[in-house]
Structures are given as structure tokens and as C-alpha cells.
Amino acid sequence: MSAARELPAAEMPELPLLSVDGLSKFYGARLGCIDVGFDLYPGEVLAIVGESGSGKSTLLSLLSGRLAPSAGRIRYRMRDGELRNVLGLTEAERRLLMRTDWGFVHQDPAQGLRMAVSAGANVGERLMAVGQRHYGDIRATATDWLGRVEIDSDRIDDAPRAFSGGMRQRLQIARNLVTHPRLVFMDEPTGGLDVSVQARLLDLLRGLVDDLGLSVVIVTHDLAVARLISHRLMVMRQGRVIEAGLTDQVLDDPREPYTQLLVSSVLQV
Amino acid sequence: MNAPLTSGYNFAYLDEQTKRMIRRAILKAIAIPGYQVPFASREMPMPYGWGTGGVQVTAAVLGADDTLKVIDQGSDDTTNAVSIRKFFEKTAGVATTTVTSEATVIQTRHRIPETPLKEDQILVYQVPIPEPLRFLEPRETETRTMHALEEYGLMHVKLYEDIARHGHIATTYAYPVKVAGRYLMDPSPTPRFDNPKMHQSPALQLFGAGREKRIYAVPPYTDVVSLDFEDHPFEVNKFDKPCALCGAEGVYLDEVILDDRGGRMFVCSDTDHCETRRADGNRGEMSPDSSENRP
Numbered sequence A: 001m002s003a004a005r006e007l008p009a010a011e012m013p014e015l016p017l018l019s020v021d022g023l024s025k026f027y028g029a030r031l032g033c034i035d036v037g038f039d040l041y042p043g044e045v046l047a048i049v050g051e052s053g054s055g056k057s058t059l060l061s062l063l064s065g066r067l068a069p070s071a072g073r074i075r076y077r078m079r080d081g082e083l084r085n086v087l088g089l090t091e092a093e094r095r096l097l098m099r100t101d102w103g104f105v106h107q108d109p110a111q112g113l114r115m116a117v118s119a120g121a122n123v124g125e126r127l128m129a130v131g132q133r134h135y136g137d138i139r140a141t142a143t144d145w146l147g148r149v150e151i152d153s154d155r156i157d158d159a160p161r162a163f164s165g166g167m168r169q170r171l172q173i174a175r176n177l178v179t180h181p182r183l184v185f186m187d188e189p190t191g192g193l194d195v196s197v198q199a200r201l202l203d204l205l206r207g208l209v210d211d212l213g214l215s216v217v218i219v220t221h222d223l224a225v226a227r228l229i230s231h232r233l234m235v236m237r238q239g240r241v242i243e244a245g246l247t248d249q250v251l252d253d254p255r256e257p258y259t260q261l262l263v264s265s266v267l268q269v
Numbered sequence B: 001m002n003a004p005l006t007s008g009y010n011f012a013y014l015d016e017q018t019k020r021m022i023r024r025a026i027l028k029a030i031a032i033p034g035y036q037v038p039f040a041s042r043e044m045p046m047p048y049g050w051g052t053g054g055v056q057v058t059a060a061v062l063g064a065d066d067t068l069k070v071i072d073q074g075s076d077d078t079t080n081a082v083s084i085r086k087f088f089e090k091t092a093g094v095a096t097t098t099v100t101s102e103a104t105v106i107q108t109r110h111r112i113p114e115t116p117l118k119e120d121q122i123l124v125y126q127v128p129i130p131e132p133l134r135f136l137e138p139r140e141t142e143t144r145t146m147h148a149l150e151e152y153g154l155m156h157v158k159l160y161e162d163i164a165r166h167g168h169i170a171t172t173y174a175y176p177v178k179v180a181g182r183y184l185m186d187p188s189p190t191p192r193f194d195n196p197k198m199h200q201s202p203a204l205q206l207f208g209a210g211r212e213k214r215i216y217a218v219p220p221y222t223d224v225v226s227l228d229f230e231d232h233p234f235e236v237n238k239f240d241k242p243c244a245l246c247g248a249e250g251v252y253l254d255e256v257i258l259d260d261r262g263g264r265m266f267v268c269s270d271t272d273h274c275e276t277r278r279a280d281g282n283r284g285e286m287s288p289d290s291s292e293n294r295p
């Protein structure tokens, strides 16, 4: 099966957007992840797979600046083209990056949304955070984004409390994408959803990623999700990346015995 | 040493060391307009809802020569205002007044007096909740970071919600302001009608939150700008009619129910202002001696 995605060679840009070396995290004596390194290119989707406890969430938290690493380096190419050391940014710079050029989609939408304010305000928040002060414009942009994630515009004044799980997740995505970020982190974005709802969300995500040329680092324990959405794959075990490559190649022809077990579903992840 | 010898209290109730501690917090607050300075709030012989933060600030700034006015809503005569006034008469022996222009220190719960304040006056606000961002962000660590980094987009989320729900910015009390172009500040329970009075006021404005242990300040002649949207600019509440007793326009009015048949009138919330105007011969439509009411 070759549903997986390829970046056309001609479109493969030369300069990485995100460049990671030797990234490690110890929780006291306990290993979170160790010596992770990779480059992520514009428009590329990288999936991180592995069983529970393998260090996926730790790695995503490190990459997205939510957790300080014990060692290693993370560099990000700013909009001006300069590759900056993310760990050396001031808190103000890092927070600005997180709410403009980056996005983070949580597994639990309640963690990524303001459940008590309307869908429109949830989408508009980032715009207001970067200084937009025209109510009509903010609302028009929010309406547009709700449409793009297939939420009826007449739900714009409803709070996400009244939304289904799938709608909440789509709202969380719109809330992140409204500032046109270039890099989005996703932690099991289809995790808590029914299978049919998952399929629709994945379809939508795939379309948005392509349309916007987003770079994505997505954590999932579901290899089918990884196959559908990612170009490249990293397999983690006990905090280490044990195998990495193009998604199709890794899933169709895994080298590592552990990856073979994962793919053959002998291991329940 | 200023203590009235008969009362048995230290001057203005608090001991000198506590007052010094509060004054240090006040000085810091004045140096950083709109910034919430933590202070070691003391127990006062009254419940928190009675404005213990304001009372502590007043106690710290009061001198023997001061003349104190206390208002609750706009009135000098409510239980709360009367008790606080009596408290300082008893513990500090200071002169008190209801006349805005005679007061050197004015403690208030809601209103800014209609009579424009002057340079030698201090307005002390009693504040229940000092943090304007709390409505949307309950985490104190996060709101502190937002203030530190001047990340105030969230306040506009609240105003956005207002417009989405009501078609206009419906926040009428505790309407958020930006002070000296830097700190977001909650003017506390004052009506937004009074917000423009805070801007470039010649008087020193001090805010005390007892339960929340915070003091903040607006020094004289400081910019105080109410937040808004370009297409929904800040406006003060407008009243259809002038005060029914003194005929004043452009002042804040309270509704007074006259009978159980729907009869009502709107009168000055600032009772001193109303009385002064009436003493000067101004009349409203419900004045006993108004021409409209004469047989």
C-alpha cells in the first residue's frame, strides 16, 4: 500500500525550517528522550511513532519550547531567513513565536481552547494578540476560518462547550492556523475521536497542510494516521530514535525488529 | 505620636511600621503606574467587603491635618461610608467632610466625584479584584507573565465577547484601561462613566485591594486610556435626562423607585454634587419647588 505522501523532488527546498541535534531530556535519573536529531523542511510532515512511554510527548514538548532540554540544540529559521537558536530566545520572543509562527494542537481540545468564550473569540484571540483592533475584520477572518474547518458560520457565537469532540478539534486547528503559522506541533490530534470522525479530521488536516504548505511534527501511536498524513517517520523506543526515513519505506520495509513488530501490530501501541 | 491620646489607638489604627510598609508599596506603585504591587495586607476591624484595602491605604497616607471624605456609590451617607468615616474620626481624629472640594483625602468604593479633583487631593479606591485578566486567565503565574511581557490581547477577547453577545461593549463597570501606555489596569467597580476622569487627573489616585493584597496607583497627570476597537470606540454611558433634583447634565445618575406603580426618577449618584447644586439654586423636574411641580 502506498497511500503515503511524497514531496515532489522539485519542490524540496534546500534549507531546513527546523534543525535539531542531540536533544535529550532526563527527569531526574529517568530518561525522557536522548540524542534526538533531525531536520524538518518547509512543507514537510514528520510523524513520531512509538509505544507508550517511548518519549514522544517529551520530544514534542522540547521541540515546542514547553519543556527545557537537559542537552541539545534546536534551531528555527525565522521569517527573515535567519536560523536562530530557539533555546536562546528571550521569553517574550519565544511566546511571540508560539502564538504567531507556530501552532500547537493538543489531543484534548479543552487544553488548547478557551472553553468559556465563543468560537469566534477562540479563533480571533491570536489576531488580537498580535494587535488587530478592528472587530469587524477579526470577525470576518474568524468566519472564514470556521468555514475552512467546516464549522457552520452560525456557530460563531457558541462556546466550544456546546461542540462535539470533532468540532472542538477542528476549532482548535482554526485557532492555531489563523495567523498562518509555518510550523505546527500536534500531539495525537485524532486521539480521542471515533473512527469515522478521525477519518474526516485527517482528511481536513491533510488538505490544510497541503494548501498552506505547513510543516508539521505530529505525534501518534496510530501507524495508519502516520501513513496518511506524514512524509517522514521517526520510530522511538525507550527515549531513542531507532529508525527514521520516508514513511512508506519505513512502514513497508522496516529494518529494525522492533519496527517490524510495530508494523505487524504484534505490539499493541 | 500623632495619636489622639484619648482614643487608645495608634494614629489611624495601624502601627507605624505597618504604615511604613504600606507607604513603601504605594511609592513603588506610583513609580510604576498601573503595576500591581504586592503588600502584606493586615486584618482590619471590618470585613473585607468593606474595603479593607482602601482603608489601609488611607491609614497610610493620612496626616493629622488632612480632611477626609468617604463615599460609597456616590453617597456619603451609606452605612459603609459612614462607618469608615467614623473609624478614622475615632482612630485618627482627623476632620471629615462630605464636600469634595474641601477634602484632601477621598476614599471611594465606586465613584469618582463629579467635582473635578485638584492637585492636592488623593483619591483612594477600594478594590475587590485587582487583576483585569482574571476573567479569562485564572492562573496568577500566567497573568503576571502577561503583564511583564505586555501581552494584553486577552483583554480584547473579553471586549470581543461583549460585542458578539450584545452588539456593543456592554462592560459598564470595571472597564479595563491602559495606564501610561504600559500596564493594563482594572479601575475596579467604578462605572465606565468615570473612566475619562482618571485620564490626566491632577489628583493622585491610589488603589488598595485588601483580600488580594495588592496596591496600584495612577500618579497625577498620567494617561489613562480605555480599551476599545477601532470600529467600536469607547463611549461613556449616556443618560436621557438631567438629574431630577438638581437638573445636572453629564453626570452619573442613579435610578430611584418612587412608588409601586412604576414611578421612578433619575438623580445624581454624587449626593454632595447634587446638594451643592441645589444649594446654589439649581432645580430639576422633580424638585419640590420646581415650576413644573407647582400647582
Ligand SMILES: Nc1ncnc2c1ncn2[C@@H]1O[C@H](COP(=O)(O)OP(=O)(O)O)[C@@H](O)[C@H]1O
Binding pocket: A027, A030, A031, A032, A033, A050, A051, A052, A053, A054, A055, A056, A057, A058, A059
Ligand atoms: N514529568 C515527568 N516526570 C518524570 N518522568 C516523566 C515525566 N514525563 C514523562 N516521563 C517519563 O519519560 C518517559 C517518556 O515519556 P513520554 O514522553 O510521556 O512518552 P510517550 O509520550 O511516548 O508515552 C517515560 O518513562 C515517562 O515515564
Ligand SMILES: [Mg+2]
Binding pocket: A056, A057, A058
Ligand atoms: Mg504521550
